[in-house]
Amino acid sequence: MKKLAFLALGCLLSLSAHAATFTFTAIPDQDETLLRERFGKIANYLSQELGIDVAYVPVKSYAAAITAFRNNQVQLAWFGGLSGVQARMRVPNSEAIAQGYEDQFFKSYFIAHHSTGLVPGDTLSSELQGKTFTFGSKGSTSGRLMPEFYLRQQFDQAPETLFERVGFSGDHSRTIALVQSGAYQVGAVNYAVWERELAAGNIDTSSVSVIWETPTYPDYQWSIRGDVDATWGEGFKARVKQALLSMDDPELLASFPRQSFVEASNDDFAPVAKVARSIGLID
Amino acid sequence: MTAPARFDTTAGRYRRLSLGLALTALLALTLADIDWVNSSPWFELGRIGWGMLTPDFFGVESLASAVANTLAFALLGVAVANVTGFIFALLFRWRLVQLFCALIRAVHELFWALLFLQLFGLGTLTGLLAIAIPYTGIFARVYAEILEEADQRPAELVPVGSGWLSTFAYARIPPAFAHLKNYALYRLECGIRSSAVLGFIGLPTLGFHLETSFSQGLYSQAAALLYLFFALIASIRLWVRPWLIPLYLAMALYWLPFDGYWSVATLQQFLGYDIVPAPLRDAGVQALAEPRLWWPWLQNLLLQQALPGIVNTLVLSIIAMVACGILTLLLFPLVSTLFMPRQGRSTGHLLLVVLRSIPELILAFIILLVTGPSMLPAIIALALHNGAIIAHLIGRYSDALLLRDDASRGINRYLFEVLPRIYPQFLAFLLYRWEVIMRETAILGILGIHTLGFFIDSAFEELRFDRALLLILMTALVNMALDQLARALRRRLQLDANPQQARY
Numbered sequence: 001m002k003k004l005a006f007l008a009l010g011c012l013l014s015l016s017a018h019a020a021t022f023t024f025t026a027i028p029d030q031d032e033t034l035l036r037e038r039f040g041k042i043a044n045y046l047s048q049e050l051g052i053d054v055a056y057v058p059v060k061s062y063a064a065a066i067t068a069f070r071n072n073q074v075q076l077a078w079f080g081g082l083s084g085v086q087a088r089m090r091v092p093n094s095e096a097i098a099q100g101y102e103d104q105f106f107k108s109y110f111i112a113h114h115s116t117g118l119v120p121g122d123t124l125s126s127e128l129q130g131k132t133f134t135f136g137s138k139g140s141t142s143g144r145l146m147p148e149f150y151l152r153q154q155f156d157q158a159p160e161t162l163f164e165r166v167g168f169s170g171d172h173s174r175t176i177a178l179v180q181s182g183a184y185q186v187g188a189v190n191y192a193v194w195e196r197e198l199a200a201g202n203i204d205t206s207s208v209s210v211i212w213e214t215p216t217y218p219d220y221q222w223s224i225r226g227d228v229d230a231t232w233g234e235g236f237k238a239r240v241k242q243a244l245l246s247m248d249d250p251e252l253l254a255s256f257p258r259q260s261f262v263e264a265s266n267d268d269f270a271p272v273a274k275v276a277r278s279i280g281l282i283d
Numbered sequence: 284m285t286a287p288a289r290f291d292t293t294a295g296r297y298r299r300l301s302l303g304l305a306l307t308a309l310l311a312l313t314l315a316d317i318d319w320v321n322s323s324p325w326f327e328l329g330r331i332g333w334g335m336l337t338p339d340f341f342g343v344e345s346l347a348s349a350v351a352n353t354l355a356f357a358l359l360g361v362a363v364a365n366v367t368g369f370i371f372a373l374l375f376r377w378r379l380v381q382l383f384c385a386l387i388r389a390v391h392e393l394f395w396a397l398l399f400l401q402l403f404g405l406g407t408l409t410g411l412l413a414i415a416i417p418y419t420g421i422f423a424r425v426y427a428e429i430l431e432e433a434d435q436r437p438a439e440l441v442p443v444g445s446g447w448l449s450t451f452a453y454a455r456i457p458p459a460f461a462h463l464k465n466y467a468l469y470r471l472e473c474g475i476r477s478s479a480v481l482g483f484i485g486l487p488t489l490g491f492h493l494e495t496s497f498s499q500g501l502y503s504q505a506a507a508l509l510y511l512f513f514a515l516i517a518s519i520r521l522w523v524r525p526w527l528i529p530l531y532l533a534m535a536l537y538w539l540p541f542d543g544y545w546s547v548a549t550l551q552q553f554l555g556y557d558i559v560p561a562p563l564r565d566a567g568v569q570a571l572a573e574p575r576l577w578w579p580w581l582q583n584l585l586l587q588q589a590l591p592g593i594v595n596t597l598v599l600s601i602i603a604m605v606a607c608g609i610l611t612l613l614l615f616p617l618v619s620t621l622f623m624p625r626q627g628r629s630t631g632h633l634l635l636v637v638l639r640s641i642p643e644l645i646l647a648f649i650i651l652l653v654t655g656p657s658m659l660p661a662i663i664a665l666a667l668h669n670g671a672i673i674a675h676l677i678g679r680y681s682d683a684l685l686l687r688d689d690a691s692r693g694i695n696r697y698l699f700e701v702l703p704r705i706y707p708q709f710l711a712f713l714l715y716r717w718e719v720i721m722r723e724t725a726i727l728g729i730l731g732i733h734t735l736g737f738f739i740d741s742a743f744e745e746l747r748f749d750r751a752l753l754l755i756l757m758t759a760l761v762n763m764a765l766d767q768l769a770r771a772l773r774r775r776l777q778l779d780a781n782p783q784q785a786r787y
Contacts, residue, residue, distance in 0.1 A: 184655070
């Protein structure tokens with residue numbers, strides 16, 4: 001009997017120890033390699049700054065990250081614009097606390113294969129009609145939501161009717177590969193990924209180029225659950241925010257990759273929510 | 284004497300079925316969305332080719348643990364399904380059990396995983412259940428058939444008054460044991476493939492890294508992962524020994540972390556809110572009485588997604604199945620002792636292992652680069668993958684055929700000696716595979732083809748679990764109907780003459 005009681009106590013202790021580990025995740029949108037190594041360093045940094053155990057959980061999809069956030073498996077997450085809105089809708093009092101400096105004015109590129117004859121312009125050419133088109137991942141802000149919004153705004157019809165065929169490549173790098181090969185004629189891609197792949201020599205500029213860039217919009221941000229103060233004490237949320245904003249080690253920032261983090265609030269993402277609602281991605 | 288009437292011979296029935304399938308596929312082709320664009324894939328194909336030549340085994344982090352996870356999920360999932368499936372097999376004479384098993388195996392592992400992800404997060408439990416549940420349905424059906432068709436004479440000869448358990452243990456199991464064991468081993472290979480593919484949605488198996496490196500264009504890393512995967516599958520008969528299984532299972536239990544996440548609140552949230560159709564969430568159950576509340580929602584889902592999804596899925600799967608059949612007939616001689624010397628067979632085996640182990644998603648992406656988006660890459664990818672599986676099985680089956688010493692050689696041997704003998708098996712395999720091909724059309728959203736799976740995936744991505752569940756149920760119903768049809772066809776043709784072979 002005594003043994004059993006000890007066992008139960010042990011379970012309880014391990015449970016509470018488990019609950020006291022502050023856990024975060026990050027949407028893999030631009031670079032999915034070496035996630036553990038890169039974000040393990042972020043976990044160490046936060047652990048030092050906050051004085052508690054911090055763990056990182058790798059995820060593969062937007063939906064998995066949102067689910068983990070809602071189910072309190074993670075308390076902090078580096079979300080895209082849309083996934084952040086979707087996640088905060090589901091967790092009362094959750095808050096966007098910081099965004100990348102670059103995320104205040106993020107943008108998407110429309111890219112086209114040269115055989116289409118499409119040339120760069122200030123607006124999307126009406127010759128887009130009837131082409132084949134690929135988005136990135138279905139839940140991506142820069143690879144799906146904002147491109148779809150601007151397409152609808154300009155042509156006043158759904159992509160499925162505007163284009164001959166609409167695919168979802170699932171990833172920005174794959175979007176580039178598919179348009180570059182001409183498999184899809186046109187595509188929409190996160191500008192940062194395009195610039196990175198271009199610099200790395202992975203893009204054959206004789207067959208694919210940027211034909212339009214969208215106006216800027218807010219994208220990635222750190223969102224935190226509303227109940228963290230109740231678990232880790234009053235003012236914990238503010239301390240997490242401070243730790244993120246004061247991150248200045250270039251090696252850590254390169255994981256995102258961002259030059260620095262700046263303040264953010266839920267209101268910054270109201271335009272994203274509005275666009276998502278108008279497209280029917282959220283109710 | 285009258286001229287012999289045109290008898291309804293078995294061969295005649297095979298011919299009619301083959302012709303019927305081919306004509307249906309041709310009809311489907313006229314409805315299919317097939318296209319070939321003039322693309323310039325060489326830049327990307329060059330990078331992929333270079334990656335395959337320069338595999339990088341050290342660029343992927345925690346590679347060893349990914350291999351261990353892949354094996355551990357597969358071993359435990361298949362072991363659990365083996366036991367539960369066996370229990371259901373004993374109860375299989377009840378229609379309800381049959382339907383239940385058909386339902387659970389009709390849902391793709393990935394969709395089971397996406398559902399459990401909502402409840403248990405990305406933990407061990409999610410991976411195990413995603414394999415164990417559909418495999419339970421498969422094991423139940425196959426084990427029930429094996430037991431039914433095993434030699435019944437020993438059981439009839441036990442003395443009057445012998446207990447049920449003794450009869451079962453001493454007279455029913457022994458005659459069926461070899462087949463049960465063979466089948467369990469084959470399922471383990473399938474389990475390793477399933478386990479790897481679960482990585483695509485985030486479980487820490489080989490598929491996690493494979494998807495990452497492939498989608499990011501890191502082809503040297505992708506090649507390394509693929510080669511490892513091929514090696515695991517190809518060597519399976521070397522390292523799986525019955526007496527080692529308990530040891531492997533113990534290691535798997537020890538290795539996998541069972542600190543999964545679980546809470547009643549999450550369960551309540553999921554069952555009581557997430558999967559309740561959106562229009563009924565606030566209004567409660569009594570709203571069911573008012574169709575105007577939910578009919579538009581349902582109608583929209585049916586007309587916009589379910590119906591076109593079902594049509595596209597059927598069209599695609601029937602073409603893929605017939606293409607798969609043609610491919611099988613071309614490929615199986617490569618691994619058959621009747622046609623190939625030893626060295627040629629090794630090459631053949633290697634080719635088949637490669638074709639059946641590359642996840643369809645990756646095959647489809649490579650073909651998509653060349654042909655452009657349409658149903659074409661899906662058809663080719665599904666036909667190659669499944670064709671390689673059936674060719675492997677038919678090849679093994681043909682090895683057991685005994686030909687006369689003076690049997691003809693070459694093309695005559697193929698057409699007049701071997702083909703007639705393997706044809707019933709071949710058709711049985713093919714019809715069984717139809718169900719599998721249907722399930723697999725789910726994961727090809729990259730091609731912009733709106734199959735049922737495409738819409739289910741979208742529903743999960745938009746966190747609309749009510750839609751996802753309804754669409755999954757519809758997929759399951761279509762699968763069950765198809766399964767019934769295929770079985771009716773098989774029965775008509777008496778393809779089950781040697782059933783232990785027919786179900787792989």
